[in-house]
Amino acid sequence: MKIEHEEIRKMFYDKCADKRLKITPQRSLIFDELSKATDHPTADAIYKRVRKTLSNISFDTVYRTLLSFTEIGIVNLVEGTGEQKRFEPNLHQHHHFRCIKCHTIYDFENDAYNDIAVPKAVQKQGVIINKRVVLEGICSKCKGK
Ligand SMILES: [Zn+2]
Ligand SMILES: [Zn+2]
16 A cells, blocks of 8 residues: 555656656645545545645645646546536546435446447547446445435
């Protein structure tokens, strides 16, 4: 677990250097908070977490920083659903189970889904660079209510 965290940090430093994004204490903290998150947070959620350490940081700074992270490819965006943008620190191939009631997104891995065949019609439409299966339903926390 510790090693993995160091690898993630190294990736962060390498990518920033590569894309000439200056590493500031703010950016570093925002990246740290996001890489710890497992809840696919919104910019607002990250802003609230970062503000505990840097009380005078602005929402705008956090938002712009998150977008620049997605531009250089160290963070992904969760596919849009008409809700607020949500950020994805987990860059390993994985899939989502989304609860339609509480909007929690649960990560899961599945080899069969990783190997899913791309339909011919889609192959003609473009080059596939990521495959993600999204299952929607009601999570067990909401089901009991
Ligand atoms: Zn739920
Ligand atoms: Zn995810």
